Amino acid sequence: MTSNVIDVGHASSIRAMRLTHTGEDGFILYIPAEYALHVYDTLMTAGKDYGIRNAGYYALRHLRIENFFAFWGLDLDDKTSPLECGRGFRTKLDEHDDFIGKSALLRERQNGVKRRFTQFLLDDYDVHRDYWPWGGEPIYRDGQYVGLTTTCGYGFTLEKMVCLGFVGDIDNNREYVTQRNINEWVMNKNAKYEIDIAGVRFPARPGIYTPKITVQTLDPIFVPAPDRPSKES
Known part of the structure; x- marks a missing residue:
C-alpha cells in the first residue's frame, strides 16, 4: 500500500492511498471536509468523457465478497484473532x-x-x-x-x-x-x-485464499508505480 499527498482542482492536502475494498486496483482519497463537495464535482466533471458513474456503498461491500475480503462488523469483530481470519x-x-x-x-x-x-x-x-x-x-x-x-x-x-x-x-x-x-x-x-x-x-x-479471477477489458488500465528514491539519493 502506498500513499501521496495530491491536489484536486482548488483543493490541497488530499491524501491519496492506493487501497482497495473490492479487490480491484483503486484509490481512496482522504479529503478535508470543507473540500469534499468541490473534489467530488471536479472528479465527476473530469470523468464524464471516461464514463464515470456513481457506485453505491452497498455495491462496494457486495463486490468484496467474491474477492474474499472480510468486512469489519459482519465477518470480523473484536473477538476475532488475526490468525483465525488469515491475517x-x-x-x-x-x-x-x-x-x-x-x-x-x-x-x-x-x-x-x-x-x-x-x-x-x-x-x-x-x-x-x-x-x-x-x-x-x-x-x-x-x-x-x-x-x-x-x-x-x-x-x-x-x-x-x-x-x-x-x-x-x-x-x-x-x-x-x-x-x-x-x-x-x-x-x-x-x-x-x-x-x-x-x-x-x-x-x-x-x-482459504482469494480465488484467481480473470478480468477481460477492451481498454487496458494503466496505474503507474510511484517513484521511489534510490538508495544513493
Whole structure:
C-alpha cells in the first residue's frame, strides 16, 4: 500500500492511498471536509468523457465478497484473532516490538487456532430459482455442523453464489477444538461441505485464499508505480 499527498482542482492536502475494498486496483482519497463537495464535482466533471458513474456503498461491500475480503462488523469483530481470519501476516510477531495481545498470538501460533475464516463457492446453485443466503446459515462438513456463514453474495465475475464464514472442528460439548494445522483440516480434499439455505443443503467448495479471477477489458488500465528514491539519493 502506498500513499501521496495530491491536489484536486482548488483543493490541497488530499491524501491519496492506493487501497482497495473490492479487490480491484483503486484509490481512496482522504479529503478535508470543507473540500469534499468541490473534489467530488471536479472528479465527476473530469470523468464524464471516461464514463464515470456513481457506485453505491452497498455495491462496494457486495463486490468484496467474491474477492474474499472480510468486512469489519459482519465477518470480523473484536473477538476475532488475526490468525483465525488469515491475517497473521499483518502482525509483527517476529519483531522485537511489543503490543497488547502479542503473547496470546504467539501462543496461538504455537498451539493452533480453533476456527478458520473460509470462502465457499456454491456450484450447484440457481440464483434465479433458489433462496438466497444472507448470513447466519449453518455450514456442515461430512454431515457435521462446523460453523455459520457471516456474509454471502453473488459473485458477478465468478458467476457463482459465494459465502464467507468461520468453520472448525466442534466436540460433543459444542466447543471448537484447537487445530494445529487448521488450513489442512479445512482444505482436506476428502471433506465434503454443505451450506443449509432455508432448509436445503447445497454442496460448497471451500477456499482459504482469494480465488484467481480473470478480468477481460477492451481498454487496458494503466496505474503507474510511484517513484521511489534510490538508495544513493
